[in-house]
Amino acid sequence: xxxxxxxxxxxxxxxxxxxxxxxxxxxxxxxxxxxxxxxxxxxxxxxxxxxxxxxxxxxxxxxxxxxxxxxxxxxxxxxxxxxxxxxxxxxxxxxxxxxxxxxxxxxxxxxxxxxxxxxxxxxxxxxxxxxxxxxxxxxxxxxxxxxxxxxxxxxxxxxxxxxxxxxxxxxxxxxxxxxxxxxxxxxxxxxxxxxxxxxxxxxxxxxxxxxxxxxxx
Numbered sequence: 001x002x003x004x005x006x007x008x009x010x011x012x013x014x015x016x017x018x019x020x021x022x023x024x025x026x027x028x029x030x031x032x033x034x035x036x037x038x039x040x041x042x043x044x045x046x047x048x049x050x051x052x053x054x055x056x057x058x059x060x061x062x063x064x065x066x067x068x069x070x071x072x073x074x075x076x077x078x079x080x081x082x083x084x085x086x087x088x089x090x091x092x093x094x095x096x097x098x099x100x101x102x103x104x105x106x107x108x109x110x111x112x113x114x115x116x117x118x119x120x121x122x123x124x125x126x127x128x129x130x131x132x133x134x135x136x137x138x139x140x141x142x143x144x145x146x147x148x149x150x151x152x153x154x155x156x157x158x159x160x161x162x163x164x165x166x167x168x169x170x171x172x173x174x175x176x177x178x179x180x181x182x183x184x185x186x187x188x189x190x191x192x193x194x195x196x197x198x199x200x201x202x203x204x205x206x207x208x209x210x211x212x213x214x215x216x217x
Contacts, residue, residue, distance in 0.1 A: 001028040003070075004044065004056040006035055009201035010211055012114040012165030014055045016067040020074060020161040022193035024081035028057075034206050068102055071158045085153040090145055094152065094159040097138050101162045105131045112169040113211045116201035121174035122214065135166065136178040143180050150187035164188060173214075 003021065005014030021028055033041035033054060045052035048063050057064040057073070064070050075083040085091050107127035124132060139152075147154035152163075167185045170177055188194055 001026070002058040003028050003030045004033055004041075004054055004058070005030060006033055006041070006054045007201075007204060007206055007208070008032070008197055009116050009204050009206070010114055010208055011054060012109070012168075013053070013067050015114070015164050015197060016161045017055050017057065017070040017074070019164050019191075019193055019197065020071050020083060020156075020158060022196065023156045023161075023191060024074065024078060024083060026074065026078055026081070036208055037206055067162070068098065071161060075158065082155060083158050085147075085155075085157055087145075090147070090153055093141060093145075094157055097141075098159045098162040100138075101159075101166070105134070105166070107131050108166070108169065111214070112173050112175070113214060114165045114168050115172055115211055115214070116168055116198055118172035118212075118214075120172065124175060132170075132175060132177050135181060139178055139180040139184065150184070152184065156191070160184075160188065164194070 003018060005011060005018055008014070018030070033044065035041040035052070035054075041054065042052045044056070050056070050063060050065050053065065055065070055067060055070060057070045059073075064073055071083065074081070085094060107125060108131035111125055111128045112122065142152045145153075149155050151157065151160045153159065167188045169175065170181070171185060171189070
């Protein structure tokens, strides 16, 4: 199984399945395709007739692209990893909010690109502030289930992976969501897999200036 990703410092979509696979203990090889500094991703995409976007999972002769598609495949292939919660109502909430993350929060994602090396305080636009308030609402929905554990469904699941880049955005740009969100962020940051990702991001020499300029770097 081979996962193709982009920059660990900047690629929010790459982080999602990478983190899920690491936490679940699924063995895989990885290749970084730094698309601003190389045409390797474009060539790979052309070869397989898929969009030139990461992440991409190559497994058993199949090519799977898009973070959610990859993680749904993992949930099917590795049921013992419990990448979705067993409770039906909680699973419905987790799936709905994971899909919402996939398609929404455009203002927050646009104003605050993922950048693991950022430490700054940037004022959110009114549109981004609405996204932050929506995050607080979502966390309240999960809190209402009163499950044991530090993650949204108790143990780590796909929905945590989907919101993982938001943790970096909130932390890096000095944003505020809620106390529940902060407790979850602290749990996410202490994951050995997240620390491994951060170490990789800090070691990268690539720079994307229009991302760095958001925080005045």
